Amino acid sequence: xxxxxxxxxxxxxEQSGDRHGRAVGALRRSYAAVPAGxxxxxxxxxxxxxxxxxxxxSPGLDVGGLTGVLGVDPVARTADVQxxxxxxxxxxxxxxxxxxxxxxxxxxxxTLGGAVTGLGIESTSFRNGLPxxxxxxxxxxxxxxxxxxxxxxxxxxxxxxxxxxxLGSLGYATxxxxxxxxxxxxxxxxxxxxTDLDALxxxxxxxxxxxxxxGRPVDAMDGVMFAPDEAYLVLATFTDDARPAVxxxxxxxxxxLGGGRPGGGRGGPASDYTGREIYYRSLRRRDRDxxxxxxxxxxxxxxxxxxxxxxxxxxxxxxxxxxxxxxxSDVYHRLVRLEHRYGVVARVDRWRGRPPRExxxxxxxxxLAGTAxxxxxxxxxxxxxxxxxxxxxxxxxxxxxxxxxxxxxxxxPGETYVNVGFWGTVPITGGAADGDVNRAVExxxxxxxxxxxxxxxxxxxxTEFDRLYGGAAYRAVKDRYDPQHRLTGLYEKAxxxx
Numbered sequence: 001x002x003x004x005x006x007x008x009x010x011x012x013x014e015q016s017g018d019r020h021g022r023a024v025g026a027l028r029r030s031y032a033a034v035p036a037g038x039x040x041x042x043x044x045x046x047x048x049x050x051x052x053x054x055x056x057x058s059p060g061l062d063v064g065g066l067t068g069v070l071g072v073d074p075v076a077r078t079a080d081v082q083x084x085x086x087x088x089x090x091x092x093x094x095x096x097x098x099x100x101x102x103x104x105x106x107x108x109x110x111t112l113g114g115a116v117t118g119l120g121i122e123s124t125s126f127r128n129g130l131p132x133x134x135x136x137x138x139x140x141x142x143x144x145x146x147x148x149x150x151x152x153x154x155x156x157x158x159x160x161x162x163x164x165x166x167l168g169s170l171g172y173a174t175x176x177x178x179x180x181x182x183x184x185x186x187x188x189x190x191x192x193x194x195t196d197l198d199a200l201x202x203x204x205x206x207x208x209x210x211x212x213x214x215g216r217p218v219d220a221m222d223g224v225m226f227a228p229d230e231a232y233l234v235l236a237t238f239t240d241d242a243r244p245a246v247x248x249x250x251x252x253x254x255x256x257l258g259g260g261r262p263g264g265g266r267g268g269p270a271s272d273y274t275g276r277e278i279y280y281r282s283l284r285r286r287d288r289d290x291x292x293x294x295x296x297x298x299x300x301x302x303x304x305x306x307x308x309x310x311x312x313x314x315x316x317x318x319x320x321x322x323x324x325x326x327x328x329s330d331v332y333h334r335l336v337r338l339e340h341r342y343g344v345v346a347r348v349d350r351w352r353g354r355p356p357r358e359x360x361x362x363x364x365x366x367x368l369a370g371t372a373x374x375x376x377x378x379x380x381x382x383x384x385x386x387x388x389x390x391x392x393x394x395x396x397x398x399x400x401x402x403x404x405x406x407x408x409x410x411x412x413p414g415e416t417y418v419n420v421g422f423w424g425t426v427p428i429t430g431g432a433a434d435g436d437v438n439r440a441v442e443x444x445x446x447x448x449x450x451x452x453x454x455x456x457x458x459x460x461x462x463t464e465f466d467r468l469y470g471g472a473a474y475r476a477v478k479d480r481y482d483p484q485h486r487l488t489g490l491y492e493k494a495x496x497x498x
Contacts, residue, residue, distance in 0.1 A: 020082065023065025024139075024147065024174050030062035031145060039488050040143075042084075042172065066174055069093040077180040078136060083113030083173035091297060099180040100293070102128040102395075106300040109330040113173040117166055119409060119453055121363070121390055121419050123220035123236060124181075126208050129395030132164035132406065134179040142171040143482025152404070162477040165408040165469065167454060169490040170481055184238040186270060187220070187296040189289040191282075192233045197372035200231050201418075204391050205368055207235065208416050220296075223389035224283055228379050231389070232283045236296065242269040273299055274324065278314055280306050280386065304329040306386055307423055311335060357425035358434050360384060362441055363453040365392060368416040370448040375420065377444055382437060388421035407473035408490070409451060417450065435459055454494040465491050 034040050041060050063084045070080040074097045081090055087101070088108035094100050101112075105120035114120075115131040116138070128134065137151040140159060150160040163170060190213070194200040200223070207218050213235050220236035270292050273279040279299045282289060291299060303314065311332060312318040360382065366374045368391070378387065393416045394403035403413035411417060426437055439459050445452050451468065452458070458465075465471065474490055 019065070019068075020070055020175065023063075023082070024141075026062045026065055027141060027172075027174065028145070028147070030060075031141065034061075034486075036486075040486055041488075042168070061172070063172075070175065072097055072099070072180070074099060077182070078177055079180055080175060080177050081112050082175055083138075084111050085113075086111050087115070088298075091294070094180055095183070095294060097180075098182055098184075100183050100297070101131070102134040102179055102181050103131045104297050105131065106298075107304070107329045108298060108301050109328075112176055112178070116173060116176065117163055117168055117170075118455055119165055121392060123222040123234070123390060125419070126204075126221050126391040126393055126416070127211060127395075128181070129393065129403070130164070131178075133395040133404070135160075136177040136179060138163070138176040139174045140171040141174055143478075143485070143487040146481070147174065148481075158477050159481055161404070161406060162408055162470070162473060164406045165454065165490075166474070167490055167493050169487050169493055170477060171487070183293050184240045185293060186239050186242055187291050187293055188237045188239050188241070189291065189296075190214075190216075190235045190237075191287050191289065192235060193287075194231045194233070195229045197225075197228055197231065197375055200233065200389075201368060201372045203233055204371075204418065205416065207233075208368075208391055208393060221391055224280060224386045225375055225379075225389060226284075226386050228376055231375075233389075234283065238293070242290070270295065274302050274327070276316070276319055278303055278306075301329045302327050304332045305388060305421075305423065308332055310424075355427045355429050356434070358428050358432075358437050359425050359457065360437050360441070361423045361456040362438070363419055363421045363455070364441070364445045364450055365411065365417040365419050365452070366445065366448045366450040368418055370450070371418040371420070374444060374448050374450075378420070378422070378441075381440065381444075382422070382426065384422050384424050384426065388419070390419040390421070392417045392419055407470035410470060411451065458495045460495055462491060465495060 031040065042063055066082040066084040067089070068082050068085055069090055070082065072079045072094055077099060079090070079094060079099075079101075086109050087104055090112060091100060091104060103115075103120060103122050103124050105115050106122050110120060112131070116135060120131045137149060138160070139147060139149050140156075140163065141147050142159070148156050148159065150156040150163070152160055159170065163173070192203070192213070194203070203213070204221070207213050207221055211218055216235075217237055218235045219238045221233060223231060223233040225231040270290050271277070271282070273282070273291075273295065279302070303309075306314075308314055308327070313322050313327065313332075371389075375387070379385070392411075394411055394413050396403045396413070400414065405413065428434055428436075435457070438457050442452065442459060446468075454469075460468065466474075469490070478485070478489070
């Protein structure tokens, strides 16, 4: 990698040039140009947020030069990455070294800085935690305009610890050094079906504890619930063997169900879900599969999990006509933003006499012991399907008991959680009001002792929000690094939307 040095906090230089230094300079100048009293925001064209963004007349911060990978050290297994670099671009640089980030969020245009300040998760999270847990150090432009190099120790350790889930309310990461892990050419998958949610939960616990299932190692794990009596765990093993795992029928609460065929597509052994095939549907047809490591990382992106069906992109005729380059999560998200702005679908629904709909877009972390009950409640009271299941455990790099506590998203060290993701709309009927279902979800998550991510709608009052998201710790760090509150506060961003 390019040799890097920090002369003083934030004064990053590359011996091969000063590209990063110029980009940071442009960011700081744009920050200084925002008039006092005006909200400060990033000038970026894409977003994976579902929360409304406040309108402002002030120009956004210039982050146009902070989108790349500064270097990869394949020996130390680290990468220095600019804050606005997307995981798509990051992975394109690390995979030729046989490496990938410890956790790669499932949508291509999520940025590394966004995943750290706003949380991210994926199928390696049952052993590697969340993306911010693999950060070694980072440079942060704070609300007071200082550029500080932060880490788990040292004078700015409080900012480092509070940065995850601060949603840009404490500052913006300009450079992050992260750990990487080795990977193989392929990923062999076992799609294990369960007809009983308690059996599913037991299996998650076993895989998390042993990192194996039915005698084979498990490197990554997620799943899908179509209904309480039909759920799947996808157990992934990194391999250089271009043959899918063959170890008999799937083992789970249902016994030997399924069948399916391995491979296919692209004229080779690995499956291809970037064309007419749709990944989530394959779980019902195949008990084993094989993907390249690249296609495994982006297996959910082509159809935005299953949400592309809302645009007709899963209809065979539409799919043939829909350009492959537009079959991406960021394209679908732009379509959603256009609908939010113009309400075309809502007007058509009113014309047809259909009820209005409430948007229910959430990711919630439920303790493993309460996961089956929460899923049954969700299927009964909300009824959206499918839902994504992604086990999670805070990373313990030095063995049991070594996990850090992150005050703004205080998951308990040593406890296994399951991220339950559900994204869609439900009709507003029978005297209900918009927001009722989301509030019911928040209450159910609280009863289960869980947490929910803040990228979408939230309805907590200030007292409950502070209790759940480290209000006292947040205020102490906010007052130290943004004493004039130039950056919009966390509650205002996540709930009040001012």
